[in-house]
Amino acid sequence: MPRYLMLRTPSANRVYAGEAATLTEAELKITAPFAADVGDTDVAGVGYLGFDAPDLTEGQLDVVARQSACFALFRQEGDLLAPVALPRPLVLDDDLVTIPKYQGKTNEQFTHLLLGVTLAAVTREPTGPRQILDPLAGRGTTLSTALMLGHDAHGVEGDEKAFEQMVSFYRTYLRRKRIKHAADTSSVRREGKVIGRRFEGEIRRDGEALHITAFTGDTRDSASLFGRKKFDAIVTDAPYGVAHGSATTDVRGVSGHRDRSPAGLLREALPVWAGQLMHGGALGLSWNTFGLSREDLAALLTDAGLTVRSGGAWEQFAHRVDSSIKRDLIVAVKP
Ligand SMILES: C[S@@+](CC[C@H](N)C(=O)[O-])C[C@H]1O[C@@H](n2cnc3c(N)ncnc32)[C@H](O)[C@@H]1O
Missing domain, CATH: 3.30.70 (Alpha-Beta Plaits)
Incomplete structure (x- = not known):
């Protein structure tokens, strides 16, 4: 051979x-x-x-x-x-993912890996572009990676500034690269009150259309923001519970404060995300093992009705990012 x-x-x-x-x-x-x-x-x-x-x-x-x-x-x-000779899998250039540089950005290559192994766990056949959700979207590394690889991308982000920066980057990028698209930002209202912002875009490439939707809001409200829409895969990099150059951490948690561990937030968010997955869909999550053990996270995923993929290669992804972050990833499937 x-x-x-x-x-x-x-x-x-x-x-x-x-x-x-x-x-x-x-x-x-x-x-x-x-x-x-x-x-x-x-x-x-x-x-x-x-x-x-x-x-x-x-x-x-x-x-x-x-x-x-x-x-x-x-x-x-x-x-x-x-x-x-290898085929070129990219629908959009990789500078879509590499141009933005900011503190707290998830590494592009790792995001690509997380998306790939999560999609490998999906058991349902595709019926069109895969529908990918990042419910902790930050400034959109997962969303851009998904689009670049030809999938539809959807996100929720709690930090309105991060959302605005992401939207403004997409608008500038698509215009400068002369990529045919339509994009719109609007207010989200409930009972007459504005509760957040929504960005919707359609990108046309080689006769096909890719879609992006992003909301501002708390990730625990993701299901109500997206309504009946379901996803093939949820791919997300959980907040690390570390302070990026300030006293607060990146977890908008349960106590009303910025928590040191995402455990409380994940306990409340995972059942919501699990409800947004199609049957046969998969959730891939990366997290800082210093704030939450694999066993505890696996238990939260199981409680949310998901089947955790374990053993062999599934448990060979732990790696050191810096002195306060040891990152790992876990993938679970919705039966
Ligand atoms: C590790 S970062 C993700 C970074 C993203 N992958 C990127 O490269 O831009 C985690 C994100 O979760 C967001 N976040 C934390 N708690 C949240 C909550 N309760 N609801 C919505 N977003 C939240 C933070 O604002 C942060 O942007």
Whole structure:
């Protein structure tokens, strides 16, 4: 059976501080069930992610091209490496995700990985573009990653300033890149009172339309903001419970204060999010393990009626972000 070697983008090592091999290996194992004997391979001092597979089909090449750290693919032929052409999975340029720079932004490559492994757990067949929700959207890294990969993107964010900055970035970006689109921001009213803002956009690309919707508001009100709409996947990076350069943390929690752990917020939000998933849909969540253990989080997901994916590669994503954040991810499916 041929052996393939995937060269990772140089940035992968920087992002995961020496743990890129483990994370990208786990990502490939989960998203590419056709790949056997997945592991790091060294050729002339350069590290590759190697795997065995019969001649790759077009669909399998697409799976490899969608790996978050994929830079190039080679097929090993004796001592030589033959380049393998990969399809281009991006519907929009990756500068949609890389241009915004701000404190508290979730790393782009990690967001791509989280989206990929969450979608790999979805068991329902797609009926069009996948409907992705990030109910803690920040300034939109998940939303942009989803759009870039051809999915519809939806979000809720509690910080109105972050929402406004996201909307203003999308407007400028789409205009400057001369991408055909229609976008509108409006007030959300309940019983005559304005309770928040809504951004809706349609982006037209190669004869197809991608949609984006984002609301300001508390994530625990996500179901009432979106009404009857259901999602294939919920992909989100939970607040870390650390202060980004100020005394308050990024958790808009249950006590009315900024909590040090997202546990209380997640306990209340997870049942709401679970109700927004289609059957066969999946929820992928990244979080800071210093504020909440995997066991406790898994129990919250189970209580919300979801089935947690565990064991093997599903538990090989923990990595250090900085001295106060050890990030991990967990994926659960709605039966
Ligand atoms: C880790 S950040 C997500 C960052 C985002 N992925 C990005 O790259 O821009 C978590 C976000 O959750 C938001 N948040 C925290 N508590 C919330 C709540 N109760 N309702 C809505 N948003 C909340 C914070 O304002 C923050 O933007």
